[in-house]
Amino acid sequence: MNIAMIPARMGSQRLKQKNLRELGGVPLITRAIRKCKAAGVFDEIWVNSEHPAFGDIAETEGVRFHRRPAELANNIATSEQFIQEFLMRHPCDRVFQVHSIAPLLTASDVADFVRAMTAGDYDTFLSCTLEQIECAFRDQPVNFTFAEKTNSQDLDPIQRITWSITGWRRDAYLAACAAGKTATYAGRIGFYPLNRMAGHIIKTEEDLRIAEALLPLCEGA
Numbered sequence: 001m002n003i004a005m006i007p008a009r010m011g012s013q014r015l016k017q018k019n020l021r022e023l024g025g026v027p028l029i030t031r032a033i034r035k036c037k038a039a040g041v042f043d044e045i046w047v048n049s050e051h052p053a054f055g056d057i058a059e060t061e062g063v064r065f066h067r068r069p070a071e072l073a074n075n076i077a078t079s080e081q082f083i084q085e086f087l088m089r090h091p092c093d094r095v096f097q098v099h100s101i102a103p104l105l106t107a108s109d110v111a112d113f114v115r116a117m118t119a120g121d122y123d124t125f126l127s128c129t130l131e132q133i134e135c136a137f138r139d140q141p142v143n144f145t146f147a148e149k150t151n152s153q154d155l156d157p158i159q160r161i162t163w164s165i166t167g168w169r170r171d172a173y174l175a176a177c178a179a180g181k182t183a184t185y186a187g188r189i190g191f192y193p194l195n196r197m198a199g200h201i202i203k204t205e206e207d208l209r210i211a212e213a214l215l216p217l218c219e220g221a
Contacts, residue, residue, distance in 0.1 A: 001043045002114060003092040004036040005066075006100055007082065009073050010051040019054070021208060023103050024215050028202070029054060032100035033061045038107035041114040042096070048086055049073070066090070080184055084177045087170050094118075094169055102164035103211055104197040104218045113165050113192050123172035123187025127164045129199035130157035159191050162199035 008019040008029050019029040026034075029047070036045045045063040047054050050073035055065040066089070072082040079097075087095060096114060098105075117125035135142045135158045143156050169187065176186035197218050202208050 001092045003095045004042040004045045005095050005097050006032045006047050008047055008049040008054045019100050023211055028100040028103055031103050032098055033063055035107045036098055039110040041111045087174055092170050094167055097166045099164055101202040104200050104214055105164045109198050116192055117167040120190050122190035123169045124185055124189045125167035126191050127162050127194050128159040128191050129162055129196050130193050131160050132157040164199055
């Protein structure tokens with residue numbers, strides 16, 4: 001049994017009430033719900049929020065609503081905590097977190113991701129974009145060397161995790177939580193490359209403007 005879970009916290013720091021912001025005249029949360037329905041790969045679709053306003057939206061769109069405790073919706077609570085709380089209450093084989101702040105991720109992307117995780121039998125499946133350009137961390141090369149100049153097309157790409165969509169096997173996630181380990185990266189981990197538009201995440205007003213400019217290029221988003 002595969003479940004889609006769409007997290008939707010009302011409070012946000014950089015972009016106020018970002019899940020309710022509109023893109024192409026449609027709220028981001030509504031886009032995410034409709035995308036999951038169109039993907040046709042989920043047995044259940046849940047919106048996960050502390051705020052009843054998202055429950056009304058879920059009901060209107062014909063999906064389910066999980067009201068998380070208020071203490072799991074502040075700026076201190078981690079995603080591991082609210083995902084654990086959700087999984088403790090909803091038995092399934094796998095849960096797929098589909099972020100409303102990745103509005104250019106298409107229904108086709110979602111379906112392909114779910115199938116790839118299932119086929120690969122992963123415990124954790126992370127979406128990423130491949131950055132095939134010189135990258136450094138703390139002034140030191142990551143995928144190149146200062147000793148020579150390499151053509152960018154010959155570099156090993158960096159896998160930048162996007163969180164547009166993420167999948168976890170429920171049993172592995174909860175077992176990691178029970179053992180006091182990091183459940184986000186539990187068990188056998190796989191990476192799934194997305195195109196850059198599908199990997200675009202909205203955190204700021206500028207990010208939203210970029211998404212508006214790209215939306216006409218993303219059929220099915």
